[in-house]
Amino acid sequence: MQRVRLLLELKRLGIIRNDRVSTKAKSQLLKQPMVLQKLVEYTSFLHYDASPVERLHVVQQNIVTQPTCKACNGIVKMRTSGRYRATFPTYCSARCLSNQETVKEKRKATNLQRYGNPFAIASTVCREKAKQKWLENYGVDNPAKADVVKQKRKQMLLDR
């Protein structure tokens, strides 16, 4: 009921128009401190410092609880830019996203298709790239060799 009343008021003021948040919503809200206050009160279930416009989107989308990360249950914040603007992400971080099995499977499939191997690091392309890097940095094509070289050097110094 509270939401319906708030929504009606926002529509009456043109802050929400045709089920969309007005592009001038921010300045419109600043002229309506009472409405802004009601909006903040109604969206107090959000556990982060959401902007008034973000709160408008929350009301407009009929979101009634703080959205959380599918993997770790941590708080997620509304996206404020980009293609998925004004929506909440499913995961809180790249780490949570990449830890998901479905994502892992998808990555394996992509690697298989692109490099002929589910684990990209084992693919020739990546192996060659890694070798190049090691050659650049240590003058050897893998870290094990670098250690061997270091150990030998150390031993030589000790033996002197």
Ligand SMILES: [Zn+2]
């Ligand atoms: Zn998370």
